[in-house]
Amino acid sequence: MGGVLACLLAISALGQEPPQIVRAQLLMATEGAHPGSRVRAAVIAQIAPGYHINAHHLSLDYLIPTEARFKSSPDAKVEKIIYPAGRLKRLAFSKTPLLVYEGKLPIGLVVRVGTPKGISTISLRGELSYQACNDRACFAPSSVPLALNISLVPRKVPLRSTHAAVFSKIQFR
Amino acid sequence: MKAKRIVLGVVLGAVVAGGLYLANRFWIAPATAARSAKSDGAYPMAPEFKLTSLSGQTINLRDLRGKVVILDFWATWCGPCRLEIPEFEDLQRKYGSQGLQVVGVSMDDSSAPVRQFYQQFKMNYPVVMGTDKVGELYGGIYALPTSFVIGRDGRIYAKHVGAMSEGVFLREVRQLLAARPNQPLASFTPAVPGSADISVETPAEVNSPVPGVDVSKLSAAQLAEFKKKLSSEHCTCGCGYTVLQCREVDGSCPTSLKMAREAMAKLMRKNSI
Numbered sequence: 001m002g003g004v005l006a007c008l009l010a011i012s013a014l015g016q017e018p019p020q021i022v023r024a025q026l027l028m029a030t031e032g033a034h035p036g037s038r039v040r041a042a043v044i045a046q047i048a049p050g051y052h053i054n055a056h057h058l059s060l061d062y063l064i065p066t067e068a069r070f071k072s073s074p075d076a077k078v079e080k081i082i083y084p085a086g087r088l089k090r091l092a093f094s095k096t097p098l099l100v101y102e103g104k105l106p107i108g109l110v111v112r113v114g115t116p117k118g119i120s121t122i123s124l125r126g127e128l129s130y131q132a133c134n135d136r137a138c139f140a141p142s143s144v145p146l147a148l149n150i151s152l153v154p155r156k157v158p159l160r161s162t163h164a165a166v167f168s169k170i171q172f173r
Numbered sequence: 174m175k176a177k178r179i180v181l182g183v184v185l186g187a188v189v190a191g192g193l194y195l196a197n198r199f200w201i202a203p204a205t206a207a208r209s210a211k212s213d214g215a216y217p218m219a220p221e222f223k224l225t226s227l228s229g230q231t232i233n234l235r236d237l238r239g240k241v242v243i244l245d246f247w248a249t250w251c252g253p254c255r256l257e258i259p260e261f262e263d264l265q266r267k268y269g270s271q272g273l274q275v276v277g278v279s280m281d282d283s284s285a286p287v288r289q290f291y292q293q294f295k296m297n298y299p300v301v302m303g304t305d306k307v308g309e310l311y312g313g314i315y316a317l318p319t320s321f322v323i324g325r326d327g328r329i330y331a332k333h334v335g336a337m338s339e340g341v342f343l344r345e346v347r348q349l350l351a352a353r354p355n356q357p358l359a360s361f362t363p364a365v366p367g368s369a370d371i372s373v374e375t376p377a378e379v380n381s382p383v384p385g386v387d388v389s390k391l392s393a394a395q396l397a398e399f400k401k402k403l404s405s406e407h408c409t410c411g412c413g414y415t416v417l418q419c420r421e422v423d424g425s426c427p428t429s430l431k432m433a434r435e436a437m438a439k440l441m442r443k444n445s446i
Contacts (some may be wrong), residue, residue, distance in 0.1 A: 093336055094256075133252065137316040
């Protein structure tokens with residue numbers, strides 16, 4: 001079944017309609033954040049079967065890297081972005097294997113939360129830019145918007161962890 | 174038990190649907206497309222364009238009439254595109270004297286990496302910097318490489334999306350070189366099924382205030398009504414824009430194009446245009 005779907009997606013890539021290749025969302029490692037703290041978050045991208053996007057650290061200099069970019073504000077500033085290394089994949093069009101992302105892609109973020117006055121939610125906005133290909137064709141560089149609302153929790157209230165399975169796979173240190 | 178049956182039914186349904194899709198794409202659709210193209214002479218004329226090559230030479234497609242042209246939309250960041258270039262160079266070297274002209278249309282954002290590539294790989298055919306408008310004239314370039322094989326009569330005989338296996342272009346170019354200049358080809362067999370499935374756009378569609386839709390027959394009031402309608406509907410491609418915004422921002426989106434053309438057809442029916 002997965003094979004049939006992958007096959008259909010790969011075929012549609014070479015037809016008239018470009019498919020939605022990458023979908024992405026932002027997740028927090030905790031339910032909310034304390035003002036003035038650093039919190040962990042992650043971009044979780046899902047790459048459609050049959051496609052890959054270039055890794056952030058490129059294996060060939062002519063490729064376009066995957067990159068997460070965020071708007072900086074006093075309320076929320078992304079201080080660190082942790083990209084996975086990618087998987088070496090041998091493709092028909094390249095003599096050497098390329099570092100690519102396929103399937104589920106978790107990108108770790110360390111976010112510095114500000115101390116805004118009189119608001120209970122801050123927002124983080126950005127985009128994930130990528131350039132996708134399959135084994136035979138490539139698609140124009142593209143991006144998906146990223147948005148996350150972070151609830152501010154008083155410092156005396158302990159934060160509960162969420163999405164532990166996702167965050168355990170990201171090397172934050 | 175019931176749940177098992179439902180799952181089985183869904184899986185079977187999906188497999189049958191997939192099979193029908195594949196059969197239609199690779200077996201039924203290509204045969205139909207090739208046949209209709211041959212029977213009514215429907216190989217479309219290659220849309221004309223005039224662009225300057227990296228070496229400063231003006232490439233006017235009209236001037237190449239009488240030659241067989243491979244028009245290759247590519248980019249330096251596209252691995253499969255780079256793979257095909259040595260074959261194009263080889264074809265240009267061997268068949269250039271018989272009337273073949275390969276033209277590269279780079280879809281890179283800037284010419285610097287293209288110039289570097291051109292010099293590094295000593296390309297032996299002209300490369301022009303493509304524009305979105307030229308891409309739209311050729312039906313929208315959704316994936317790279319996309320190559321068009323154009324006959325001596327200026328018609329597009331094949332469109333190839335994605336890197337082709339070696340020999341595909343050679344087989345098609347040989348057939349087209351056999352035709353007399355400015356004469357229609359008696360018969361053409363595409364090397365790849367489905368490659369005769371070609372759509373192009375007119376300048377009126379490309380230069381329209383609603384890109385991709387010919388609004389030249391609408392009055393000013395009707396055009397305003399049309400644009401208002403497109404501004405009130407959201408494009409279902411997931412971009413978050415209205416249909417009109419999506420046409421303006423991303424001319425290559427097939428979803429907003431389809432929605433806009435359907436709205437146009439409805440408007441024309443309503444006003445008996």
